[in-house]
Amino acid sequence: MARPPAYPLIATDLDGTLLRRGDTVSARSRAALVRAAGAGARHIVVTGRPVPQVRHLLLELDYQGLAVCGQGAQVYDAGDNAIVSSVTLDRELADVALGKIEAEVGEVFAAVNQDGMEGLMLMEPGYEMPHPTLPAVRVADRAELWSEPINKVLMRHASLSDDELAEAARSAADGLVTVTMAGPGTVELQPVGVTKATGLALAAARMGIAPESTIAFGDMPNDIPMFHWAGYGVAMANAHEELKAVADEITTSNEEDGIAVVLERLFA
Numbered sequence: 001m002a003r004p005p006a007y008p009l010i011a012t013d014l015d016g017t018l019l020r021r022g023d024t025v026s027a028r029s030r031a032a033l034v035r036a037a038g039a040g041a042r043h044i045v046v047t048g049r050p051v052p053q054v055r056h057l058l059l060e061l062d063y064q065g066l067a068v069c070g071q072g073a074q075v076y077d078a079g080d081n082a083i084v085s086s087v088t089l090d091r092e093l094a095d096v097a098l099g100k101i102e103a104e105v106g107e108v109f110a111a112v113n114q115d116g117m118e119g120l121m122l123m124e125p126g127y128e129m130p131h132p133t134l135p136a137v138r139v140a141d142r143a144e145l146w147s148e149p150i151n152k153v154l155m156r157h158a159s160l161s162d163d164e165l166a167e168a169a170r171s172a173a174d175g176l177v178t179v180t181m182a183g184p185g186t187v188e189l190q191p192v193g194v195t196k197a198t199g200l201a202l203a204a205a206r207m208g209i210a211p212e213s214t215i216a217f218g219d220m221p222n223d224i225p226m227f228h229w230a231g232y233g234v235a236m237a238n239a240h241e242e243l244k245a246v247a248d249e250i251t252t253s254n255e256e257d258g259i260a261v262v263l264e265r266l267f268a
Contacts, residue, residue: 006266007215009207010036011068011200011226012259014047014057015131015183016219017236020255023133025061032260036267044068044203046196048182048222050113050151051076051083053121053134066206070113071180071190071222072199073151075206081117085202088115089177089191091146094153097173097189098142101155104172105165108155110142115149122147127156130185153177153189162187166221180222181240188222197225215266217251217259218243234262 010033012018018025033043046068047054054069055078064079075085094112102108109126113119121136122145123129129136139145145153157165165187169179177189204214216223216230219239227233227246235247236258244250251258 006041007213007232008041009204009209009214010041010043010263011046011214011216011230012043013196013218013220013223013226014045014049014054016238016254017217018045018254018259019057023057026257026260028257028260030061032257032263032267036263039267041267042207042209044200044207046072046200046216046218046223046226048180048186048188048196049134050074050119050121051117052119053113055081066203068196068199068203070151070199071182071188072194072196072225073190074115075199075203083117084206085199086115086151087191087194088149089152089189091150093176094150094189095142095146097169097176098153098155100172100176101169105157105160105168108157108165110145110156111136111154112145112150113152113154115151119148119151127154128185130156130183151190155187155189156185181220182222183220195225196222197229200226201229215262217262219254234258 048071050070058078067076073087077084111123111127122139123136124142166181180188211229212231214230215232216226217234219236221242233247234249235244237253251262
């Protein structure tokens with residue numbers, strides 16, 4: 001009888017975790033995931049990127065399963081090329097939350113990810129993309145951000161650090177939205193209660209896999225709920241200190257194939 005895999009489900013963030021510079025996945029990481037699949041494990045991507053910004057990467061990986069996108073707001077079936085679950089952020093509530101945050105910290109610059117398979121990223125004047133390779137559309141004013149249903153709002157501030165902006169946003173908009181820090185220059189507002197953990201829990205339930213059977217890899221505070229949900233959490237060496245503090249293990253950086261280092265050990 002074949003030995004069961006160490007963890008039947010491998011949940012990986014993308015940016016700063018599985019992906020290296022230039023949005024690439026190394027040959028070593030690909031081989032480690034193939035080896036794990038050969039042992040019976042399943043890989044699930046859990047990313048802050050919305051579906052339209054991740055579909056091309058999944059195609060390059062020949063990825064056929066479920067993926068959690070949009071900070072947990074979307075569950076996408078790559079094999080069927082369809083969104084199977086989506087939670088939108090009330091646009092009036094988002095506008096109110098931004099107003100409350102600005103009352104505390106001064107002007108912020110915002111962008112939104114629209115809902116759906118073809119949803120656009122819209123940016124108001126003053127917002128600068130932290131990830132310049134992702135497609136985005138500049139609009140004339142904030143009111144245009146609310147033209148279509150959205151999954152989340154992204155914010156930047158001229159002088160506050162990401163940590164400072166996230167802390168101020170949580171205080172000002174408590175109870176209205178979920179605030180996450182998803183990467184350098186990326187503080188986000190999502191529907192209340194929506195996190196990577198809620199999206200992963202939904203996808204795992206569809207796959208019939210329990211939390212304790214899941215190993216999760218990440219690099220930013222938005223991965224903390226996923227680490228709390230999963231049976232084992234691995235932070236990259238380049239991870240934010242808040243995530244390292246709750247991790248079960250710290251591996252090498254994304255540029256040094258940190259995911260492969262762990263999977264090669266588990267699925268040797």
